[in-house]
Amino acid sequence: MxxxxxxxxxxxxxxxxxxxxxxxxxxxxxxxxxxxxxxxxxxxxxxxxxxxxxxxxxxxxxxxxxxxxxxxxxxxxxxxxxxxxxxxxxxxxxxxxxxxxxxxxxxxxxxxxxxxxxxxxxxxxxxxxxxxxxxxxxFDTAVQVAVEALDRLASTADSHQRVIVVEVMGRHTGWIALHAGMATGADAVVVPERPFDVERLTRWVNRRFAAGKRFAVVVAAEGAKPRPGTMPFETGGRDEYGHERFAGVARQLAVELEGRLGKECRPVILGHVQRGGTxxxxxxxxxxxxxxxxxxxxxxxxxxxxxxxxxxxxxxxxxxxxxxxxxxxxxxxxxxxxxxx
Amino acid sequence: MxxxxxxxxxxxxxxxxxxxxxxxxxxxxxxxxxxxxxxxxxxxxxxxxxxxxxxxxxxxxxxxxxxxxxxxxxxxxxxxxxxxxxxxxxxxxxxxxxxxxxxxxxxxxxxxxxxxxxxxxxxxxxxxxxxxxxxxxxFDTAVQVAVEALDRLASTADSHQRVIVVEVMGRHTGWIALHAGMATGADAVVVPERPFDVERLTRWVNRRFAAGKRFAVVVAAEGAKPRPGTMPFETGGRDEYGHERFAGVARQLAVELEGRLGKECRPVILGHVQRGGTxxxxxxxxxxxxxxxxxxxxxxxxxxxxxxxxxxxxxxxxxxxxxxxxxxxxxxxxxxxxxxx
Amino acid sequence: MxxxxxxxxxxxxxxxxxxxxxxxxxxxxxxxxxxxxxxxxxxxxxxxxxxxxxxxxxxxxxxxxxxxxxxxxxxxxxxxxxxxxxxxxxxxxxxxxxxxxxxxxxxxxxxxxxxxxxxxxxxxxxxxxxxxxxxxxxFDTAVQVAVEALDRLASTADSHQRVIVVEVMGRHTGWIALHAGMATGADAVVVPERPFDVERLTRWVNRRFAAGKRFAVVVAAEGAKPRPGTMPFETGGRDEYGHERFAGVARQLAVELEGRLGKECRPVILGHVQRGGTxxxxxxxxxxxxxxxxxxxxxxxxxxxxxxxxxxxxxxxxxxxxxxxxxxxxxxxxxxxxxxx
Amino acid sequence: MxxxxxxxxxxxxxxxxxxxxxxxxxxxxxxxxxxxxxxxxxxxxxxxxxxxxxxxxxxxxxxxxxxxxxxxxxxxxxxxxxxxxxxxxxxxxxxxxxxxxxxxxxxxxxxxxxxxxxxxxxxxxxxxxxxxxxxxxxFDTAVQVAVEALDRLASTADSHQRVIVVEVMGRHTGWIALHAGMATGADAVVVPERPFDVERLTRWVNRRFAAGKRFAVVVAAEGAKPRPGTMPFETGGRDEYGHERFAGVARQLAVELEGRLGKECRPVILGHVQRGGTxxxxxxxxxxxxxxxxxxxxxxxxxxxxxxxxxxxxxxxxxxxxxxxxxxxxxxxxxxxxxxx
Incomplete structure (x- = not known):
């Protein structure tokens, strides 16, 4: 043949x-x-x-x-x-x-x-x-790359008392976010399947600080969105192929959380390293x-x-x-x- | 509770x-x-x-x-x-x-x-x-560690025209050997479940050299054994807990293959790095x-x-x-x- | 004592x-x-x-x-x-x-x-x-992390015929960009010490495509800036400690290059993974x-x-x-x- | 030209x-x-x-x-x-x-x-x-590979209360052993330049156990040798190129230490993974x-x-x-x- x-x-x-x-x-x-x-x-x-x-x-x-x-x-x-x-x-x-x-x-x-x-x-x-x-x-490689990055970021967050919001791939589904979050013991994970409540997220992170922790890690799938009306949020629109554009959820969420928590919040976007390489x-x-x-x-x-x-x-x-x-x-x-x- | x-x-x-x-x-x-x-x-x-x-x-x-x-x-x-x-x-x-x-x-x-x-x-x-x-x-970690080592070893084998026999863990089963071998495109894998025929192994490796390749990689599970009578082989006996001892299959096989192939054959034993760490x-x-x-x-x-x-x-x-x-x-x-x- | x-x-x-x-x-x-x-x-x-x-x-x-x-x-x-x-x-x-x-x-x-x-x-x-x-x-760790990311990104760029602009740390000096670029054979590196000429950069990348390559990698230090007047460029201003803010050079440069080259250009910002972890x-x-x-x-x-x-x-x-x-x-x-x- | x-x-x-x-x-x-x-x-x-x-x-x-x-x-x-x-x-x-x-x-x-x-x-x-x-x-790569293996091995040694003797490359000089040992906080390093005193080594390791530690790591360069007369030691002779053959110092030292310490001692030979790959x-x-x-x-x-x-x-x-x-x-x-x- x-x-x-x-x-x-x-x-x-x-x-x-x-x-x-x-x-x-x-x-x-x-x-x-x-x-x-x-x-x-x-x-x-x-x-x-x-x-x-x-x-x-x-x-x-x-x-x-x-x-x-x-x-x-x-x-x-x-x-x-x-x-x-x-x-x-x-x-x-x-x-x-x-x-x-x-x-x-x-x-x-x-x-x-x-x-x-x-x-x-x-x-x-x-x-x-x-x-x-x-x-x-x-999928396994993408999660592994995200986990290695999260491990690196967590040590900094811990030493420097920060909240980091790490954006991983996933426009329509939260699989990478879920697995990367579980594998690193993230404090919270937000996914496209379930619009998130920023109030509740703030409570979770605050509870952690109340328990004596000095940092928190939030993992956000690219396509995660807040429940309408709970926080200001700009979507990215659509590209020429009709695909949703990158909305920058980590960046927007970090700004919102910094205001609510009164603590330094940093967005990190892992991007294309998750989809290439060995x-x-x-x-x-x-x-x-x-x-x-x-x-x-x-x-x-x-x-x-x-x-x-x-x-x-x-x-x-x-x-x-x-x-x-x-x-x-x-x-x-x-x-x-x-x-x- | x-x-x-x-x-x-x-x-x-x-x-x-x-x-x-x-x-x-x-x-x-x-x-x-x-x-x-x-x-x-x-x-x-x-x-x-x-x-x-x-x-x-x-x-x-x-x-x-x-x-x-x-x-x-x-x-x-x-x-x-x-x-x-x-x-x-x-x-x-x-x-x-x-x-x-x-x-x-x-x-x-x-x-x-x-x-x-x-x-x-x-x-x-x-x-x-x-x-x-x-x-x-x-298991996934053990295989990953073995694969990273095999990737390193293959580049040397290629440059230096060698046959390497890499021993991975597995006293009773060949799962690690099978997966590590598949993931690296090894030329041959020997496992405990199936006593191997050294004649046939030699033919496989020789065929590869005949096809113009300059090196070969054999992955051997710790517990792999030759078919009785096909090559000299010392077993390792049993330890105080009744577990089989390490017989050194890679070492024994490398000696045998070197004799049969007339090429430099090197055994590498990956050992305990496969069962520890992150x-x-x-x-x-x-x-x-x-x-x-x-x-x-x-x-x-x-x-x-x-x-x-x-x-x-x-x-x-x-x-x-x-x-x-x-x-x-x-x-x-x-x-x-x-x-x- | x-x-x-x-x-x-x-x-x-x-x-x-x-x-x-x-x-x-x-x-x-x-x-x-x-x-x-x-x-x-x-x-x-x-x-x-x-x-x-x-x-x-x-x-x-x-x-x-x-x-x-x-x-x-x-x-x-x-x-x-x-x-x-x-x-x-x-x-x-x-x-x-x-x-x-x-x-x-x-x-x-x-x-x-x-x-x-x-x-x-x-x-x-x-x-x-x-x-x-x-x-x-x-420094060595930061460069190593950047290089591992660049290796991953290059394989994607190659398969998908893209120009990627990778932003690495370095607000005032280009050491990380220089070493990461040298270690991965990047096509061009821009650093804070030397305002870059986007015309010349475009020529370099174009020459590469003319030679039959299907992708290009540009490494940009965070603090790199174009020569005044050669392309539109927004600086990031200064933060409360008087430090220069992140200007987003990769993002701005990718937009400019996409226009000039007529090829898909993607910015990737490696960010804080470079400064934490093992x-x-x-x-x-x-x-x-x-x-x-x-x-x-x-x-x-x-x-x-x-x-x-x-x-x-x-x-x-x-x-x-x-x-x-x-x-x-x-x-x-x-x-x-x-x-x- | x-x-x-x-x-x-x-x-x-x-x-x-x-x-x-x-x-x-x-x-x-x-x-x-x-x-x-x-x-x-x-x-x-x-x-x-x-x-x-x-x-x-x-x-x-x-x-x-x-x-x-x-x-x-x-x-x-x-x-x-x-x-x-x-x-x-x-x-x-x-x-x-x-x-x-x-x-x-x-x-x-x-x-x-x-x-x-x-x-x-x-x-x-x-x-x-x-x-x-x-x-x-x-050299840097060889040390890095050895350190990654030592990191993996140390976590096992710690959990399982063992002494591990890790053999790294270096027939004539102890550079890899020295750097790998320093980078992992090894308890002892033996090198070719200085024949070692097994008595003293035993004391060092024992002191560590006395201080409440549950494991110890010894790094041995391939070419390290005991001071004559302090322990039984077989050398490996010379190969056809006149190079010294591998004497198996880790294996011999592990046997000796196990006898002296009354604790489980395991040799690990890192071998050729140190000299190949990325x-x-x-x-x-x-x-x-x-x-x-x-x-x-x-x-x-x-x-x-x-x-x-x-x-x-x-x-x-x-x-x-x-x-x-x-x-x-x-x-x-x-x-x-x-x-x-």
Whole structure:
């Protein structure tokens, strides 16, 4: 067979491990040919590609980024160009395509699959917001990077008697904030799923100071918002792709808390370091397993499905189910964590 | 309630996170008193203990080791002293005990539970060999440490055209070897579950050199053994606790491979760095969840059970089931990895 | 003797290592008593202190922050309160004081020394801007943290064809930017010592793209400014202590470059992670040596001096000399680096 | 000009950064051509080489190993083949050679320089044992790796009441042991420069336990030896290159101490992880500066010299001086550290 692979959307540690696993499994076990499509869907629109053999994926398992490049494509472009994409795939002689990407990519994949492109998806998101899989690669690395930063910041906060508000990634879901907060014993975590009450947050932090502590750490997911009317809050609007823009919740919250607490409050925005660089061992193993099983799924004719982790096993599930709704943090996990407002 | 907690057996990153979570949940949610028992079961034999309040567990979530200390106790000592332990627990006024430990500890816990000690176990092992839970805290850290070392070693092996045989922990199971090998793209992995064929290993490595590579990496679990008769091999015998001693498989295998390959082969033994120090974010979260749910289980009267991860949820399961057999690497996982001999 | 020690100013990895070394040397070698003054100069104004014995400094060598706390004190407060400080020192029975701090602290120390307080300084700054010493502890850690972040960011930039502008610490000097830029092969570095020409910067980055590269990394010291008139630029003004406020050079530069290059430019502000947390081995050794030599200097009566590294040796030099001017990056180092605009 | 570069001897983090800096400086500033010689001196004996342009060194600054490969060559081979090497250099049209290597390499370089080969050396050693330079790249990384391992091991030793004897690199000098020991507050350090007294070591460790500590850490350089007659000790003999073999001092010392102390003592051998993998920021900057200055030295006709760090500056000094004796740890540094036996 001739299998095309592409990586699409934002960066995510583990992409290269998927590519490597796909090439290893396909070429060594099945004797397939693997074609790397350049810069995500763009490669399938423009036909830009290169052959991937064992040599091409040598030593990449632990490297950040993606050797295939990635780009954002406006959803309309794919929607209106389905016919064109099918033609390009045919011209390239592709028997199957393995797109590796997040929610947007998987939606596009589902659309193309419905239109007849033989395709097996691999979910990718540092945000852990894709339904149907226990977790995706990239998330563990993002949390680990955030935790290392939080550990560093906590020692300063402690010595210098400060409140720090640390903004981590998560526009629509609070998974990274929840895990990073739990792993560092943060005093409070605010998430997009639950508009926060700044009154209550202030009480929590004050109670801590009353108990003799000299500092506090608040972890805020990028997309967290206060309950309307409880504090002044500017949203960031939307960008050209229709995505919500960065609203600067940490900065706004730090100003508000400083006023309410009468203590020095500092915002810290961790930003893109969370989504790049060397993946953790956990993410490398998961990405490798996803890659291998995607190739097996191609050979099993399981088109229109994607790989997923369930417990300790890799399963396949219909793309339609994965994209029907975002996987948000459920109430049971908030309550378990206790630090979520 | 008055809850005793103890940590027993070898070191494991995440122990302090469990202790912290138990104290937080018990004191803040239930208003319990928590008693830390010193040096594992010894604390319950000698009655050595101290009160644990929020202050005592401040800042420990990310620290290696255990603030309670640990020690190895010969199994007979507990078996013959069940009556005594029950008396000590009664003298200390304990309503429940939460032992955190590996297979040996959980077996002892089960024995004591059968004898009437109200007890909820928390599994702990870097080896990932406890049945009934998808994974235990400590394992992710051990694999991560091994992977960081393997990444360092691979760059040297590549520049200096060597075969390195890296010995990782795992006397009875090959989980660490499997994951560390998968995460670094090792050329071969040998595990205790499957005696290896040194002929075949030699062929694998040679094939690699034939394909133009200049180095090779073999990952060996401590307890891996060659198929009888295929190469000279000295076992390490047993120690005073009846545990198998370290046989030095990497050293023996490196000598054998050097002879067969005619290339420089170097053994590296990673050793105890894998079982100590700061836990990964993954292990901190899991340990925290285990600690919290153990306290809830105590209040739910779920004695004789232990916490376990199943998919994304924490469940309880009977200790008897957890200790009935070691969780070894199943055939399906070997085959998936392809690098296991 | 009875020696007081205090840590003052912003956080800096290695402070605890200095404290530990002072306590070890003073108590074990000289039989001195060491008094820890709370929250920097405030401890010497309010008299808040505690005794530091070996037990108090156990296990702190690798921890971030400072067990003594720190605070910022307005310079006037010390200047006008010299008499009072001398009285407090006398009341506490201090034979000598060892202040550990940056430029502001050392200036205050010099003032107090002139007024008769027996005092030996230990320089501390992540910015490496203190004259008379080759380097100070904290700097190596700050650069290492910045480099780890830059490594992560570069892999994303490469895969996603972006220009990233990474802002590192350094309000008055470009040492961190220079070293972090050199260590990661950054395409351009802008520093406070040399107002940058945005035209030239654009040319450099464009040349890179012309050579077939798909991304570029610009490192900007916090205090870097464009040459007047070359691009719109808002400064951040000054805070209540008279320090320059954060102007957001990365953000402003990214906007400008995006316009000029027609490529996606992203600002990333590393912020306070650079000044907290576990010190590198290098900084722990240097801090330990400074601590020890400060105690020896006290016993040698070398008051009014401070510790300094010269080559491989620790020397003492007059505080007056250390504070006479900030150590900026010399022209020879720019030229050597070649990446500095 | 046409400049040849080679990397020789054991692995050392920073080699790729030197290669990159040589290529950048030579090609971009001087318009030179750079030739990479394969596998150290072997490339100059066999003539195996490849052209190095900017593209070839792209992204290597932070990678471990050496893209040129390395190998050990028996000294006689070079000594007897000087004529041949000069011929190969002439055939390749080399105007100068930049060998990057340790003591052995620099000795060979000096020999060849005396014989007329135009050559500028770059010192390389993780052991920090080359005279005339404050430090060499690779050393900081080796110490950092050892310190991270020691931090992990200490938490286990503390929880489990053990004495650990950690063996770090250093066959002839104790620099790594000294710095790693100082940076982690080790209880005792033994080094090759000073045969240790096991009686005294036992007293030190016992004193510690008497003071209420529950564990102890001893750092041993590979080449440390007991004073003759104080304990049984087997040396490792010599290998085919005449180098001393690994004697296993940690293992032998742990057995001896266990007998003397009546406590569990565990040896841990860190091994080759110390000499491979990603260099620290410090080593990348130093390696980059050495590479650049080596090219400037070539253009300045400073043949027969090598780059060196003195204070904050890069200097050149005659190879003859660098190789006349090994730089051992001086008495003043032992005494300063206080933990060295």
């Amino acid at each position: 001739r299998i095309g692979i592409l990586t699409s959307g934002g960066d995510c540690p583990g992409l290269n491990a998927v590519i490597r696993a796909v090439v290893h499994r396909a070429t060594m076990h099945y004797g397939d040919e693997v074609i790397g499509l350049r810069d995500g869907w763009r490669g399938l629109i423009d036909g830009e590609h290169r052959k991937l053999d064992l040599h091409a994926v040598n030593g990449i398992i632990g490297r950040g980024g993606t050797i295939l490049g990635s780009s954002r494509v406006r959803p309309e472009l794919l929607r209106d160009g389905v016919r064109h994409v099918l033609d390009v795939a045919a011209d390239l002689g592709l028997d199957a395509v393995v797109p590796v990407g997040g929610e947007g990519t998987l939606k596009a994949a589902w659309l193309l699959s419905e239109a007849g492109l033989p395709l097996v998806g691999v979910p990718k998101t540092i945000d852990n917001d894709i339904s149907g899989t226990d977790v995706t690669f990239g 993946p953790t061992a956990h993410d490398r193993v998961l990405a490798t397993r996803f890659g291998r099983h995607a190739v097996d799924a191609v050979h099993g004719g399981r088109f229109g499905e994607m790989t997923a982790l369930r417990g300790t096993r890799i399963r396949l599930l219909p793309l339609a189910r994965a994209v029907e709704r975002l996987k948000t943090v459920p109430r049971s996990r908030y309550e378990e964590a206790e630090c979520v407002l | 008055r809850i005793g907690i103890l940590t027993s057996g070898g070191d494991c990153p995440g122990l302090n996170a469990v202790i912290r979570a138990v104290v937080h949940r018990a004191t803040m949610h239930y208003g319990d008193e928590v008693i830390g028992l010193r040096d594992g079961w010894r604390g319950l034999i000698d009655g050595e203990h101290r009160k644990l309040d929020l202050h005592a567990v401040n800042g420990i979530i990310g620290r290696g080791g255990t603030i309670l200390g640990s020690s190895r106790v010969r199994p007979e000592l507990l078996r013959d002293g069940v009556r005594h332990v029950l008396d000590v627990a009664a003298d200390l006024g304990l309503d429940a005990v939460v032992p955190v430990g590996g297979e040996g500890t959980l077996k002892a816990a089960w024995l004591l539970s059968e004898a009437g000690l109200p007890l909820v176990g928390v599994p702990k092992t870097i080896d990932n060999d406890i049945s009934g839970t998808d994974v235990t805290f400590g 836990p990964t974010a993954h292990d901190r979260v899991l340990a925290t969840r285990f600690g919290r749910h153990a306290v809830d289980a105590v209040h739910g009267g779920r004695f004789g059970e232990m916490t376990a991860l199943r998919g994304t949820r924490i469940r309880l399961l009977p200790l008897a089931r957890a200790v009935e057999r070691l969780k070894t690497v199943p055939r399906s996982r070997y085959e998936e990895a392809e690098c296991v001999l | 009875r020696i007081g020690i205090l840590t003052s100013g912003g956080d800096c990895p290695g402070l605890n290592a200095v404290i530990r070394a002072v306590v070890h040397r003073a108590t074990m070698h000289y039989g001195d008593e060491v008094i820890g003054l709370r929250d920097g100069w405030r401890g010497l104004i309010d008299g808040e202190h505690r005794k530091l014995d070996l037990h108090a400094v156990n296990g702190i060598i690798g921890r971030g922050g400072t067990i003594l706390g720190s605070s910022r004190v307005r310079p006037e407060l010390l200047r006008d309160g010299v008499r009072h400080v001398l009285d407090v020192a006398a009341d506490l029975g201090l034979d000598a004081v060892v202040p550990v701090g940056g430029e502001g602290t050392l200036k205050a120390a010099w003032l107090l020394s002139e007024a008769g307080l027996p005092l030996v300084g230990v320089p501390k700054t992540i910015d490496n801007d203190i004259s008379g010493t080759d380097v100070t502890f904290g 010190p590198t081995a290098h900084d722990r050794v240097l801090a330990t040596r400074f601590g020890r030599h400060a105690v020896d200097a006290v016993h040698g009566g070398r008051f009014g001096e401070m510790t300094a590294l010269r080559g491989t040796r620790i020397r003492l030099l007059p505080l007056a000399r250390a504070v006479e001017r900030l150590k900026t990056v010399p022209r020879s180092r720019y030229e050597e680096a070649e990446c500095v605009l | 046409r400049i040849g570069i080679l990397t020789s001897g054991g692995d050392c983090p920073g080699l790729n950064a030197v290669i990159r800096a040589v290529v950048h400086r030579a090609t971009m500033h001087y318009g030179d051509e750079v030739i990479g010689l394969r596998d150290g001196w072997r490339g100059l004996i066999d003539g195996e080489h490849r052209k190095l342009d900017l593209h070839a060194v792209n992204g290597i600054i932070g990678r471990g190993g050496t893209i040129l490969g390395s190998s050990r060559v028996r000294p006689e081979l070079l000594r007897d083949g000087v004529r041949h090497v000069l011929d190969v250099a002439a055939d390749l049209g080399l105007d100068a050679v930049v060998p990057v290597g340790g003591e052995g390499t620099l000795k060979a370089a000096w020999l060849l320089s005396e014989a007329g080969l135009p050559l500028v050396g770059v010192p390389k050693t993780i052991d920090n044992d080359i005279s005339g330079t404050d430090v060499t790249f690779g 260099p620290t920021a410090h080593d990348r900057v130093l390696a980059t500066r050495f590479g650049r200055h080596a090219v400037d030295a070539v253009h300045g006709g400073r043949f027969g010299e090598m780059t060196a760090l003195r204070g904050t500056r890069i200097r050149l000094l005659p190879l003859a001086r660098a190789v006349e004796r090994l730089k051992t740890v001086p008495r003043s540094r032992y005494e300063e550290a206080e933990c060295v036996l």
